[in-house]
Structure formats: structure tokens, C-alpha cells
Amino acid sequence: MELTFTAADELFRQEIAQWLNENLRDEFAEVRHRGGPGDEHRFVDERKAWERRLAEGRWTCIGWPEAWGGRGASIEQQVIYHEEYARAGGPGRMGHIGDTLTGPTLLAFGSEDQKARYLPDIRSGQAFWSQGYSEPGAGSDLAAIRTRADFDDGSRQWKITGQKVWTSLAHESDFVFVLARVDRDSVGHRGLGFFLVALDQPGVTIRPINQLTGTAEFNEVYFDEAVCAADDIVGAPGDGWKVAMGLLGFERGVSTLGQQMLFQTELDEIIRLAKLNGASRDPEIRQRIAEAHIGLRTMRYNSMRTLSGGEDGSLSREAMIYKLYWSSWHRNLGKLAMDVLGPDAELLEEGPYELTKLQSLFLFTRADTIYGGTNQIQRNLIAERALGMPKEPRGQAK
Amino acid sequence: MELTFTAADELFRQEIAQWLNENLRDEFAEVRHRGGPGDEHRFVDERKAWERRLAEGRWTCIGWPEAWGGRGASIEQQVIYHEEYARAGGPGRMGHIGDTLTGPTLLAFGSEDQKARYLPDIRSGQAFWSQGYSEPGAGSDLAAIRTRADFDDGSRQWKITGQKVWTSLAHESDFVFVLARVDRDSVGHRGLGFFLVALDQPGVTIRPINQLTGTAEFNEVYFDEAVCAADDIVGAPGDGWKVAMGLLGFERGVSTLGQQMLFQTELDEIIRLAKLNGASRDPEIRQRIAEAHIGLRTMRYNSMRTLSGGEDGSLSREAMIYKLYWSSWHRNLGKLAMDVLGPDAELLEEGPYELTKLQSLFLFTRADTIYGGTNQIQRNLIAERALGMPKEPRGQAK
Amino acid sequence: MLKDTSQSFLAAKSDSMAVRAACRSPQHFDAALWRSVCNDMYWQGVLVPEVHEGLALGWVEMAIIMEAAGERLLTSPLFAVTQSTALLNVCLQSAVRDRCLADIASGHVVSLALTNAVGSWHTSGVSVSDSGDGLTLSGEARFVPFGFAASTLLVVAANEDQSTSIWVVQSDAVGVSVQHTPTLDQTRPMSEVRLEAVAVSEAQRLSSDAGPLIKQVVALSRILIVADQVGVAQASLDLSVEYTKERSQFNRSIASFQAIKHKAADMMVKVEAARSLLYFAACTADAWFAQEATDAALQEAAYMASACASDAAFFNAGSGIQMHGGVGITEEYDIQLYFKRARSTESYLGRPPEMREAIACQLLDGGEAWS
């Protein structure tokens, strides 16, 4: 079950580790371990600069084919990359969405022209992307989106009107991909288009969403006849759902091992504090720390089963449980951190409302079980797709 | 919040306590603490005799009006009765269903003739009743019952055909009340009748249901043109649902305090064992024993809130949670018993399959969260009735 | 009646905007609202004896008010002064005690400086020493509720012989510094109190051997916190049910999905269970003051209610965020404020496993609980 790494893989590991060691220092020392979940709005310029440094080393978009500047890295190499990146304390990547979502989508569904126009700037760390799926009325029920795109025969442009929400870092990005309705009379999955839209234009207004932490990583993006070119639609009009859902298959869990290394850092810190303040002698805390440790190891072996598993790209049973598992685990970890700290968990880093790292963890992990498919939606998916249980009868509006 | 008992109530308490002390002995000594859940099939003849002894002391049907041989006991007195009965180790009552279900139903909905024919024998401990609600296809969805009752103009009798299930102690009872469809074309709550049917007749076949404990307290009852008289229908044809549901309101929780005394006995035994075998030093067991204790006290104060609450007979919020609460608590207690015993929990009283009291508790409490409305149904009811959340859209057959 | 009037008063005066404004204000609370609580509702006087201009009502009444306060996230020194009143009520009669009670009745904030919060809520970080020129108090106390707004502090201190005494100290006395402590939950602001050789006289001493008394006061304080938690748990349920009824997805109100309904049902079970234990505990407190319940009975009632209510508040507020979905983690919706209050009250005066362990001690060891 252990992933087996070839000698070439180990060389690759040495190479990325050494490169990170040599580059994630000096002017980039301050971004180490920054920009993760709950910290995404910090050091934005520095992290953009870091993205360009990565690109110089050819350490962006390593999964892309070499023809587009990638390394055509194998699953094993991508795992190694994420592990070493996390181990080195590499900052949350500003180029994440371009690298892992826009790029693969264009490579799979885009025209040659679209690839040529967009991929190079993603790879070189010049262009940053955000995603426009959810809407106020389309969260769990994503197919209920109402943003529409009308083709204007005069200007030969698409005009997009509507509202997207939970668009992370839109105000720091250059582009957004937008799922919008091309057929006004359509409902559900049909009649959608997938659009590539520049954010810096008059028809786009971006408003930050303040969160329970007092910070604002997410945005609402309002489109009021925002435009994109006739050939900025990926796939045909009406194919939007297929293109958007295609994205979901791309991440075969290669980044999960890196994510787990961040989790390990958090757990290690909690263990350190428990030893320090004596919470480590509390039998109930001991049980929960052990459980957290077991859960993290479970995720690791689970990911290994997934990565060493079938080749057909379909999600295996163990992959289907992953989101529900890690989000619940992480949320429990946030609570564990507070309980280890006890009363001191209340004390802020400083006034008026500057949170400590563990307080941020505690609050942000409440979002983990919501975004990217709530735990409830995940359970529906597991029951229907993995266990073949019937969908609920489609309801009437109430 | 404490129930306040008057001086008259305290006299009543002395009276029942003394009577039990004087009567629950000698030939009845062996039935003390017997015949409870999981033990209902034991000492049947002795418990029937006990029922007649109770009747001699006017200690059956105490909530009935005096005109029908009851005592017209107040809520407080009924609570006292159940407490003292449990305290004395009174056996599971064979007359329970007649006393608390058939009787109140006839008093509320029955004709004078029906009362005269059936109530006296219930009160005197001569006639024992069982209930016929559930069917193999009508469990949680009780309204799906298919047993039918046709009126035969020739014999002037109702002829009942169908199958009831989970009929406890039917083979030891004289009568069963049966909810059956009088209108063949009806569905759901409409078109039902509520019938009083003698069990000792050719059209009735009773088969025990073997349970996971190796014992059989419940039965399937098959009706094949079983008959009852024209005036053995309670209420009008078509009123069956109303009559049946009326029953549910009768028990205003007066027996719950007695039930809790049985629970206390079980918990005390578990605590005794934990002290004996050292499980009481296990921090996790300590937490769970404390939780069990807190839960039982919660039930007590909850029942007191209910009993001292509104007069309108509608279920208060705290009464609505009671079934879900006690059944889950009791199920956890069964598991706690096993965990306190550790490996020894496996050891039977004797071979081939004679369970210990705590093993019976463990296995039978799995039924607590199922019968009388599963925990899932209870949650639906709480959400819909107490919280006003919408019903699910009625589905299509799949 | 009391419940209705409390709820309507707070619905008008302590709505979401008022709470947020109080949290943001430099004073960390709304002094005008507190004056209105004192003048219009007289809640600060509920437990104060009549002789000191109080209402001399009981703990059930106080629990009803505290529950309403939790339901509306009331950001005021009500807990602080009620805790102090509980302490003063169990101290022997003295001039200084009477003055404190009268101060409370007249709307002054009197806070209890009890804990150093290292290991125990009963251990003082302040000690008394006799320098020859007279007695002085030195040390610090943390998590002092509304200490920054207090005119008077009741300071628990360790005597040189390790027994415990309690002293009445004016917050503007020489050597006293009180600092607001920024906390995750802004609706229950705390302070740190530092004493540097603060001179005190015998006349300021409330009690000279206060160990056993403190233990009962902590139990009484727990009951007040439990009431707050029941309010938080109830409001979290109500807000969330309301939201899910309005929110539509898949052409249905999401309140019609079993996943949501069953979660709500579990939340209701939790809050009703906690409420049953709360009012039992409040009755027990009344009985204890009437010397009709033992110390152990009071402790047990408080432990049980606290274990249950802490869990209910946290579960309900956390589940409430989940039921709100994405908007649950925005600053705009109130559920996150309840979530933070649930967390802060959960760790205040001890977490549920500690409460259960104390019960286990009583049940299994035949001895006294650990705290």
C-alpha cells in the first residue's frame, strides 16, 4: 500500500527540496507558513512575487504537459512536490486556481487559441485566477445558478449579468471563470456556459465578505453586463455543466498529502501546548489527541490507497469519503485546540480583534464542513454514488 | 418545579406502599422485579394471578373513574403509584394494555354497552389485552395498514383478514384491538376502523417472533376471517385513525417516573459492578457513568416539568423529546454495562444461550430506539410539530 | 410573565445591532443600556436583600432573566454583579458587605476577582501580606468579569497560612490596575486585575476563612452561566430553524430535508434537557439558601447542569453554523456571535469532562468531588 518511489522520484524529491531551501529564504522568509486557509488575504504581493520565483524554477504547473511549460509530472512526483512544499513551509499559492483548475480545464476542454492566450501567463505567475460557481441562491444546489450570459451580435461579445459569491481573492485576481446561463429559459444543468472573464472592467464590482474572524478572504462579485470575447467560452454554449464538473475529476488527491502535512504541523503545535500547560495529563484530552493522531494517519493511508489505486480516473470508495473525513477531522481539531488551551483560548493575540493562529483554526474550520460541498451534500453523494441509494424525490417549492 | 404532594397524597403513598409490602410477598415473592422489558414472557400465570390480587386491593386501573371501578386518581397520585410500584419491585403488569390503552379508549370513544362488556373484566384482572397496530408493511408508516374488516350482512359480524406484527404477549392475552381498513378503496388515515377482537377463535393464528436474545416476547397475529360482533367497532367505521391516535395522548408521562426507577436500579447495578471490578478507575468509564447519572436526573426533572405543566393535554416541548431521550439513554446504558464488564460481558449465565440480566439489557435496548416510533420518526415529529419545519414532499414509489 | 417582560425588554434594547455596537465601543459595553437594565428592570437587585433596597427574589427568577440575557447576547455586567451578590449573600453581615450590596442595588458594578486561571477556578493569584505597616494585597486575578467597569472589586486572596480571605477594594485605590482583556467572544468582556501592595484595613475584609464559601459561590456562578447557555442554545436553534425555513435549494425549503430536521430535533433535545437541569439547579440554589439543601446537593446540581448546558450551547451554535451554510461563517449573520459565546461560556468555570469527573467522584469514590 505504501507508494513506491523510484530512484528518479527520489532525485526529484532532492531537487525540489533543495530548490525550496535555496529560494524560500531572504525576501521570501516572511511568507513561510503564511497564506493558508484563514490567512489567504495576507502577504498577497509577496506571494505573487513568490509565484514568479516558482515559475523561474519551473515549479508552477508541474502537472501540465511539457509543451505548455509544465513537467508532465507523474502522480508520485506531484505527491512529492506537495509534500516537500508543505514541509518547507511554502506559502499558500496565489496561483493555485490557475494551476489546478483553469489550466486543466483549458487543457481538457479549451481551444488551442484559449490555451495559447491563457496558459503561459498562469504558468509564469503573471495572471491570477479565481472561480465563479456559487451564487446566493445556488450553493448546495449549484445547478440553480441564475447569472446569465447573452451574446451581443453587435459587439460580438458575451455580456454577463448576475452575482457570484464565495469567490476567494477575487480582488487580488486578474480573471475569473464563470458558470452562467446562456439559455434564459433553461433550468438545472442544461443551458449553461463556462466563461473566461477579466475582472478589471467596468461591469465587474467586487465586494469583500466579512467573516466571523473579522477578516475577509471571500468576495461577492457582481456582473453588470461584464463582457468577454466571443471565443472566451470554453466548450460550446450549453456545455458549461460538463466543463465545470470535469474540473472535479482533475484533483486525484495529489495535494492531499501536502494538506496533511499542514494538519500535522497544527497537531504538533497542539501537542506541544498540551505538554506545556499540563492538558496532556487530562484523560479526556489524551483520548482526543490520540484520536486526532489516528485520524491523520488514517487520512494518509487513505490517500495512499487512492493514489495507488485504479487508473480509470473515477473516484474510488476511499476517495469519496475524503472531503467528509478531513473536514470533520479538521473541525474537531479546531475545537481540540481550544480545549487544550482551556480558558486561555479566549485571549486574543491583541486587541481589538487580532486572532491567534489557533483561534483562526478554530473559527475557520467551521467553514471546512460547508464549502466545496457541505457535509450533508457529501453524505448524499456517498450514499447515491458509492452505495447506490436512491435520490430523494424531487420536491415542490414550499 | 418539584411536584408538590399534598398531605392526602402522602397518605395515598403510605397506603399503596403498605399494601404492596403486605401483598408482594409469599407466593408473589418470585415475581418481584420480573416481567420487565426483555423478561415479559416470564412468570405469566403468576403475574396474571398478581393482577387479580391487585384488583382485590383496587390497585388496577386507578386512573379510571370510580364509576368503572377506578379511583379517579390525580396525576400526582398516579405518579406516586408508579413510583411505589417500581420501588417495591412490582412485576411487569399483564394488565398494562387493558388498563392504560383499551380502558381509556373505551372511556373516551366507546359506547356504554362496550364499556359494560369490557371494562369490568379488565379492572378485575380477568381479561388481558394486546394491541394490533403494526403490520409487516406498516411500521413507521402506520397509515399503510392493509388488514381489512368487512361487514357480513348475513351473520351481522365484522370479518377481519390480514396480519399484525409486534403484538406483545398475544398468545397470553384474551383480546386484541385491531386497526383495520373498512373501506377497501381507501388509503392512508381514512377508511379505518378500530375493532375489539377475541383471540381465542378459529380465524386467529398467533406465531411467536424469535428475537436476538433467543426469547420471544412478540408475536405475529394472522387474521383469516376472524370475527367480532357488529358492535365491537369503537367509534364509527372510518373513525379508526382518530380513535387510535387518541390513545397516544392518554399517557401524560405518569408512568415515566416509575420507568425511571427501573432505570435507576439498572444504573445502580452497573455502578456496583464497576466498583467491584475496578472499571470505576477507568477515566472513560467514569465519564460515561457520570453522563448516565446526569441523563437519568435530566429525565426526572424533564418529567416533572411535563407533569407540572400545561393542563390542555397537548404535549409540551419537553414531553415531545422524551421518547427519543430515554430510548437513546437506555441504549447507551446497555453498552455501558458491557464496557464496564469488559471481556466478561461475553459470558452467558449458562449454556446454551441463557443471557444475564445485563446482556438482556444490552440486546433489548437496541429495540428501544425502534418500537413505538423509531428515533428517526421521533425526530421527524419533533421537527414538524415542535419546530414547525415542513414535512417532506410526499414521494413516489421507487 | 417575568420571562415575557425580560424577553420583550431585551428584544427592544439588545438586538443584533445593539450587541455589535456594544462590542465595538471603546467601553466594551453599552453603559446606557446597563442603566436602563438597572432603572427600568431592576435586574441588578433581584437577589439583593430587601433591607439593601433589593427585590429579594429567588434563583428561579434570576435564571429566567439570565436565560433571556443569553438568548439576546446581552453585553452587560449582569453576571458580574449577580455573582458578587451571590458571594455577598453568603458572607456574614458586616458594614462593608452591606455597603457593597447597597452599591449593587443602586447600579454600581461590583466584580469578583477570583481566579488565576491556572489549573483551577478556585485558586487565587493574590496574596495577603503583613509588612509591619499594615496589610497589603499583591498579585493578579484574571478573567474578572467586567472588572474594567467595576467601581468595587471583591478580591479573593491567599492568607499567609494558606487559608483564603476576601477583601473589598475600590478599583481606583493606589496600586490597583485593571486592564480590559481582548477576548474571542466580545459579548462577555473580561479584565485582568493587578494589585501591587494595595493597602487594606480589617474593615475591608468580607471574610477571613472563605475557602468553603468560595466553592459554593463557584457552584452558584455556574448556575448563572448555565442559564446564559440555555439561552444561547435556544436562540441558536430558533435562528437556525428560521433561516432554514427561508432558505430554498433544490426547489424546497432546506428545512424540509431530514438532514436539517433531524439536526434541529437533536438541538431541541439538548436545549430542553439543559433547561430541565437548569431549573432544577435554580430550585436547589433557592433550597440551599433556605438551608433545605446540602452543599453537596448544590454542587451536584451545578455540575450536572453545567455539563449538559455547555454541551447544548456549543452543539447548537456549532450545528447552527452548519445549518446556515456559507452565510453561517459571515460576520453579517448572528449565529457566529452565539457560537463564540457558547465557546467562551463552555471553558469558563470548567469544561464538561471536569463536571462529569466531579460527579463520578461522588458516585464512584464515595468521596468529595475534586473541586
Add this chain to the structure above:
Amino acid sequence: MLKDTSQSFLAAKSDSMAVRAACRSPQHFDAALWRSVCNDMYWQGVLVPEVHEGLALGWVEMAIIMEAAGERLLTSPLFAVTQSTALLNVCLQSAVRDRCLADIASGHVVSLALTNAVGSWHTSGVSVSDSGDGLTLSGEARFVPFGFAASTLLVVAANEDQSTSIWVVQSDAVGVSVQHTPTLDQTRPMSEVRLEAVAVSEAQRLSSDAGPLIKQVVALSRILIVADQVGVAQASLDLSVEYTKERSQFNRSIASFQAIKHKAADMMVKVEAARSLLYFAACTADAWFAQEATDAALQEAAYMASACASDAAFFNAGSGIQMHGGVGITEEYDIQLYFKRARSTESYLGRPPEMREAIACQLLDGGEAWS
């Protein structure tokens, strides 16, 4: 491949009727089925070295077979002989050891008599004494798997100096009595072994200082039990999903209700998590035998997998009963058999909190685990 053949073999030979018949039989298992396991599948020889006519396969293969056995409630001495094989494989080569391994390979039942089940699964209730005429063993061991069917017992005993030795004793030797122990779960029958001054010679001694070795054997045994539990958890899920798809209420299959679907999803999460830890633990066992993993690594892997799989099996079987509704508590449906097996395996070799405490020792105390 191995998985498929194991599953098909058991589907044919160990269906519900076969399991029930085995439990009811006076022999407490189906000897013919065990012969078929040995002759047709050769599972008893999977871990036996080739030199003793075994297959010398690894722990991953064994885990696959044990998982299939749990899935079908196999009522056979497979665990007993595999546990004994694990012990024999870590003992130094000796004539008596080789004979035992050969016996196992040829289908004899060899059971490990290890525990007195008071406080620990590692403490023997048997002791060695030297009466002058030679060595004798006296005492008792409980929960000996399939002891009643064993021709040979591997008896763990306390030496006079408190060190631990292991002896090979024929079950028909003078002074040995073996009694079947009626248990709640009838699919994993146990025995009590009593030894009264049973004479033994040096040639029967497998090991003379076996303490550390026993600890590793218990870890290995845990991994076998974990595999069984994963099978039980999987079958409980499968049976329950199947039932809910067939059962209709409110004009819908009950499998279409979220309350049921989400429970099933949680069950799947549990079983997949346990399976991931199981196969990691099996890999670790292989690595340990190859001296590529430390003792501590083996212990940790077994603790983790056991904590997780015990919970998964009990949760899934218990939830399975609930999903079955009324029929779940009848003798007729199989889910109750899984429920009982889940319970018996959960308490066998230690409950999840003990496993977690052992992990906590490693993480927090920097020391060795308690057991």
C-alpha cells in the same frame, strides 16, 4: 484475486444457514467446513513457513482472508491457529516449535492459552513450579480461542522469577481440562483451560523469557481481529443498505430518506477508514517480520487500527439494526449476528479507549505504552 476467491468460497460454505448451524452444533463449529478450509483453501498455512509445508505468504494476504471471514461470520479456528502461527514464527527454532507449525499446516488446531482476563490481556494465570520431581504447570487461562477443538495448547506461564515462559501442552495430557465457555457471540467460541500440576519437560518449552515477544504477538493478534472487524463493518453496511432499498414506507424505499442515507454514508466512512488502517497495519507487520519496522511501529499500527475498527464494527452493526427497524431485533435476520460479533471483538484484546490511551502515552509522555 485472493479477495475474490476467499469471498466466493465463504459465500458458498459459510452462508447464514451454515453459520447458524455451526453455532447450534454440539461441537460449536462445523468441523467439515474447517477441513475444507484447510484442504481446499489452505488458509491455515498462509503464514506457515515453506519448510513446514506452509505457503509463507504475508500479513496483507492474511488480512484479506480474515476480512472475508468476518464478512461471512466464519465460525472456525482460523484466528486461533493464525495467532498461534504468529507466536511460533517469532519463537526461536526448536523441535517442538517445528512440530507445532507442521501440525498447523496439516490442519490441527493449536490454540494460545494466554490470558487470565483480569486487568490485562498479557498476564498469564498459569505458573510454573519445580516440585523437585520436575516442572509442572498449574493455573487457568480464559478466553482461549477454540481451545475445546485444539489438539495442542501453547500455554503462557509465569516463571518463579516472574519472567514468562511458553509451553507446548497436549490437550489430552494428564491434568489438562478444557471447557467450552458459552458466550453472547456464538460465532467465536472460547474456552477455559485449567491445568492442575501438568508435568512438562524442557523439550516442551517454546520460550523461556517470552514477555517482550508476547507483547508483539498481542499486537499481531489485534491486526487479525481488526481484519475480522472490517469484514463485520462492511457486511453490516451492505446488508443494511440492501434491506433499506427493498423496504418501502411512505410510498418510498426507505433508502431514499436522508436519515437513512446519511447514516449509511457515515458507516461507509467508518469502514473505509478502518480498512486503510488495517492494510497499513498488515504492511507494518510484514515489515516487522522483515526487521524493517520497529516494535513500537508495530504496536502503534495495531493500536490505531484496533481503535478505529472496533468502533467501525460496533457502529455499523448497531446502526444496521436501527436501519432494519423491527426486523433488526429478530433472530431471523443476520444483522444481529454481526452486532454480537462486533461486540465480542470490541472487548477482545482491549477496548478503543485503551488503544487511544496507549497512543497518547507515545505522543504525550515520550514513554512506552501501558501494555
